[in-house]
Amino acid sequence: MSRFVVRLTEDVSRRALTLLVVFFAAMVIAPFALNDYLLTVLILIFYSAYLGLAWNILMGFAGYLSLGHALYVGLGGYTAAALYVHFGIGPWIGLLVAIPVTMISGAIIGFLAFRFGVAGVYFAILTIAFAEFARIGFDHFNWVGGSGGFFLPVKQYAHNDLWLLRGSPAMFYYVILAATVVAFLACRLMLHSRIGYFWQAIREDEGAARAIGVDTFRYKMYAVVISAGMSAFAGVFYAFYYNNLFPEQVFHILRSIELILGPMIGGIGTLFGPVLGAFVLTSLAEVLHAVLAVFGIDVPGVNRVLYGVCLLLVVIWVPHGIWPWLARRLGLTEPRP
Amino acid sequence: MPAEIYLNVAVSGILTGLVYGLMALGLSVIFGVVRVVNFAHGEMMTIAMYIALVVFTAFGLDPLIMLVPITAVLFALGYVMQAGMINPFVTRPEHTQFLLLLGVAIVIVNGLLIIFGPDAQSVRTTYAFDSFQFGRLIVDATKLYAAATAVVTAAALFAFFRFTDVGTAIRACADNHAGALTVGLNVNRLYALTFGLGSACVGAAGTLLVLIIDITPQVGPVYTLLAFIIVITGGMGSMPGALLGGLLIGVTEAMAGLIFTPSAKSMFAFAILVLVLLFRPQGILGRKTS
Amino acid sequence: MSALLSISGVSKRFRGLVAVDNVSFDVPQGVIYAVIGPNGAGKTTLFNMIAGEFVPDGGTISFDGARIDGHPPDEVCRRGIGRTFQLVRPFPALSVAENVMIGALLHRSDVAEARARAYDVLKRLDLFDKREQPASALTLPDRKRLEVARALATEPKLLLLDEVMAGLRPTETDRIVSVLRELNRETGLTILLIEHVMRAVMALAQRVLVLHHGAAIAEGAPEEVVRERAVIDSYLGAEALA
Numbered sequence: 001m002s003r004f005v006v007r008l009t010e011d012v013s014r015r016a017l018t019l020l021v022v023f024f025a026a027m028v029i030a031p032f033a034l035n036d037y038l039l040t041v042l043i044l045i046f047y048s049a050y051l052g053l054a055w056n057i058l059m060g061f062a063g064y065l066s067l068g069h070a071l072y073v074g075l076g077g078y079t080a081a082a083l084y085v086h087f088g089i090g091p092w093i094g095l096l097v098a099i100p101v102t103m104i105s106g107a108i109i110g111f112l113a114f115r116f117g118v119a120g121v122y123f124a125i126l127t128i129a130f131a132e133f134a135r136i137g138f139d140h141f142n143w144v145g146g147s148g149g150f151f152l153p154v155k156q157y158a159h160n161d162l163w164l165l166r167g168s169p170a171m172f173y174y175v176i177l178a179a180t181v182v183a184f185l186a187c188r189l190m191l192h193s194r195i196g197y198f199w200q201a202i203r204e205d206e207g208a209a210r211a212i213g214v215d216t217f218r219y220k221m222y223a224v225v226i227s228a229g230m231s232a233f234a235g236v237f238y239a240f241y242y243n244n245l246f247p248e249q250v251f252h253i254l255r256s257i258e259l260i261l262g263p264m265i266g267g268i269g270t271l272f273g274p275v276l277g278a279f280v281l282t283s284l285a286e287v288l289h290a291v292l293a294v295f296g297i298d299v300p301g302v303n304r305v306l307y308g309v310c311l312l313l314v315v316i317w318v319p320h321g322i323w324p325w326l327a328r329r330l331g332l333t334e335p336r337p
Numbered sequence: 338m339p340a341e342i343y344l345n346v347a348v349s350g351i352l353t354g355l356v357y358g359l360m361a362l363g364l365s366v367i368f369g370v371v372r373v374v375n376f377a378h379g380e381m382m383t384i385a386m387y388i389a390l391v392v393f394t395a396f397g398l399d400p401l402i403m404l405v406p407i408t409a410v411l412f413a414l415g416y417v418m419q420a421g422m423i424n425p426f427v428t429r430p431e432h433t434q435f436l437l438l439l440g441v442a443i444v445i446v447n448g449l450l451i452i453f454g455p456d457a458q459s460v461r462t463t464y465a466f467d468s469f470q471f472g473r474l475i476v477d478a479t480k481l482y483a484a485a486t487a488v489v490t491a492a493a494l495f496a497f498f499r500f501t502d503v504g505t506a507i508r509a510c511a512d513n514h515a516g517a518l519t520v521g522l523n524v525n526r527l528y529a530l531t532f533g534l535g536s537a538c539v540g541a542a543g544t545l546l547v548l549i550i551d552i553t554p555q556v557g558p559v560y561t562l563l564a565f566i567i568v569i570t571g572g573m574g575s576m577p578g579a580l581l582g583g584l585l586i587g588v589t590e591a592m593a594g595l596i597f598t599p600s601a602k603s604m605f606a607f608a609i610l611v612l613v614l615l616f617r618p619q620g621i622l623g624r625k626t627s
Numbered sequence: 628m629s630a631l632l633s634i635s636g637v638s639k640r641f642r643g644l645v646a647v648d649n650v651s652f653d654v655p656q657g658v659i660y661a662v663i664g665p666n667g668a669g670k671t672t673l674f675n676m677i678a679g680e681f682v683p684d685g686g687t688i689s690f691d692g693a694r695i696d697g698h699p700p701d702e703v704c705r706r707g708i709g710r711t712f713q714l715v716r717p718f719p720a721l722s723v724a725e726n727v728m729i730g731a732l733l734h735r736s737d738v739a740e741a742r743a744r745a746y747d748v749l750k751r752l753d754l755f756d757k758r759e760q761p762a763s764a765l766t767l768p769d770r771k772r773l774e775v776a777r778a779l780a781t782e783p784k785l786l787l788l789d790e791v792m793a794g795l796r797p798t799e800t801d802r803i804v805s806v807l808r809e810l811n812r813e814t815g816l817t818i819l820l821i822e823h824v825m826r827a828v829m830a831l832a833q834r835v836l837v838l839h840h841g842a843a844i845a846e847g848a849p850e851e852v853v854r855e856r857a858v859i860d861s862y863l864g865a866e867a868l869a
Contacts, residue, residue: 116614116616118618120431122569125566132603136600140600253558301447301450305448305451308445309440311440311443312437315440316437319433
């Protein structure tokens with residue numbers, strides 16, 4: 001156990017560790033200090049952070065751009081929802097089924113892509129194609145509602161049922177917070193072990209990595225499969241939090257794009273980047289929403305324009321993301337992307 | 338179903354496909370020369386489409402008449418975008434270019450959404466419901482005009498690259514960047530010009546497409562993807578390949594919509610994409626890059 | 628004594644151009660073997676076939692008793708052949724130590740052990756002081772040594788060096804030469820190198836192969852090979868002997 005802790009915290013500065021603990025403590029007591037609205041915003045933030053961490057494995061660590069990650073989220077959500085609605089199986093068991101489902105689909109995409117040397121932009125487009133398949137396919141998949149949508153029965157929030165994931169926003173908050181923490185720690189562990197180093201080698205120069213013995217096919221498969229499996233949880237959470245699933249929403253390319261914005265803004269390849277990015281992006285969106293509401297403007301597309309502008313600004317001015325810059329300012333050490 | 342219907346749908350697909358081909362030609366030119374992945378391609382086309390719509394609604398001017406001015410506007414837009422924003426990204430990793438243009442695409446789509454709203458609008462010219470009959474073949478007038486214009490425009494572009502000095506210079510740039518620099522070609526200006534030309538293609542294609550389809554801001558991303566599918570299928574960097582790919586996708590789309598359900602149209606296009614990526618990544622007419 | 632590496636009748640064509648033409652030679656265990664010849668002679672293509680980047684069109688390549696022609700690069704490395712690239716390919720965003728660690732992780736799954744091994748190799752190649760610097764910040768001579776260090780960290784039995792001395796000053800060349808000689812003496816590491824810098828070839832090589840237009844035109848001890856007519860005419864020039 002102590003060796004585990006040592007491994008987790010080696011070469012992290014005192015200061016960084018302290019800040020992290022303080023931040024975590026603040027997040028734990030947040031539900032007691034915030035109103036319901038802000039709590040739902042925080043839920044959204046950690047949902048984005050979690051997904052960002054999952055996506056970051058494939059892009060930030062291994063260097064492969066996936067623009068179809070909504071596929072895994074959707075598959076995870078639909079799997080657990082179907083098991084619940086049709087068989088009464090709770091979400092945590094559902095998760096045990098959802099994860100293999102997403103891992104297998106990730107493995108299929110990875111196998112097809114990597115066996116045939118599909119990389120870069122072509123890989124990104126391939127991932128888009130598969131997500132689109134799912135979107136159109138599920139539109140016709142009537143066992144889970146088809147295009148009309150799939151609905152989970154909603155009970156009152158009188159008490160929290162963790163097993164069935166029915167309950168108050170606070171319960172959902174702690175679930176997603178815990179998941180994000182676990183994901184964060186898992187990513188940290190992976191990054192600092194053999195698999196993480198091999199991934200980075202692949203990202204930096206795949207040909208050179210092969211020349212020094214890295215089995216690039218295998219490790220790329222690990223990246224895709226782990227990233228996909230992690231995304232399954234997000235899908236299950238989404239399904240039980242919002243209680244409805246529409247293929248047009250869940251598998252839409254916009255979802256895939258939204259989930260990459262956090263890590264992009266925060267810093268691809270870093271550990272805290274996706275979390276920071278989620279905070280920045282979601283907060284900006286909410287602030288914008290509030291400001292517009294004051295002026296009585298309620299036009300669809302305004303916050304998306306903001307996303308687009310954010311993306312542009314980040315890509316042009318801060319391509320490595322805000323976190324590396326912020327970390328330097330705060331005097332922290334952080335594994336370099 | 339009687340054979341005529343298949344034939345008519347196929348021909349309709351071919352005609353629409355020629356316009357798609359023109360659009361994809363722009364992408365092929367941009368990628369082939371500037372090596373930039375223009376993920377805002379379809380979105381730029383929607384700009385052209387909305388300009389055509391506004392001009393038609395306000396002044397009653399037929400898109401076919403507006404072809405040249407709108408093409409010029411898009412040329413300028415593309416030129417400025419490349420020179421002003423995209424140029425530093427030419428040497429950066431592909432995924433950063435992709436994300437830059439994705440940002441542009443998001444801004445365009447949602448900007449149009451804010452200005453024009455999400456509802457579908459269309460251009461109804463006087464000949465919108467006319468058709469020509471060739472034996473048992475019935476062809477929509479709009480599609481025929483659009484396709485014919487697309488072919489002429491594409492031919493003009495081919496001629497430009499083949500027979501003008503500037504066109505030759507651009508092709509030199511594409512073949513050998515460093516070599517082009519050493520013989521003194523102003524590569525940056527040529528890149529901007531090329532992006533402008535690619536955007537002009539998209540401007541022309543958009544103006545023609547308004548005759549055929551309804552416009553919403555959301556069609557932008559759909560056509561961006563379609564353009565990529567066409568170019569990858571036909572062969573990245575191959576101009577004839579773009580047209581061929583356009584034809585293929587146009588026909589496939591049309592036939593898939595007829596035989597299966599309309600929503601399956603894009604599934605078939607994606608299926609073709611996956612197959613091409615796996616088995617012939619250089620596309621039908623593309624050259625294998627080592 | 629059977630050869631560690633055995634090249635037999637190997638050829639490679641690129642669309643009509645014959646890059647390597649029926650080349651055969653053996654590299655015995657523990658020997659430092661050099662391949663020289665004018666540019667375009669097929670040396671790097673030969674290397675790339677040994678390392679698994681290209682598949683030979685004809686002939687066989689055997690290493691440590693087993694056929695390796697046509698096997699992928701990562702597998703060739705796992706079997707014990709380390710290589711450097713003519714145009715160095717460091718992992719730019721990673722530190723010097725991390726670059727070498729990735730090589731070490733091939734045979735050691737524990738990160739701490741890999742780091743220790745990497746440090747050893749870095750000390751041998753005089754890069755230990757720069758271990759925390761990002762590889763992108765290194766000068767060319769340092770990058771070349773990093774390239775060698777990374778390959779060495781994979782604990783190879785055979786090290787392929789592709790023009791490692793190119794662009795280095797004589798003092799740096801001498802440094803690398805002495806490191807390689809030391810490695811060969813102390814660990815019995817077999818080294819196959821492509822080199823243009825004759826100073827290094829004469830100082831290091833125990834056997835030399837000369838390629839010209841893809842074919843072997845001379846093979847033997849360095850002092851003999853450099854005196855052969857064909858070698859002088861095609862590559863060295865008479866002044867080289869003066």
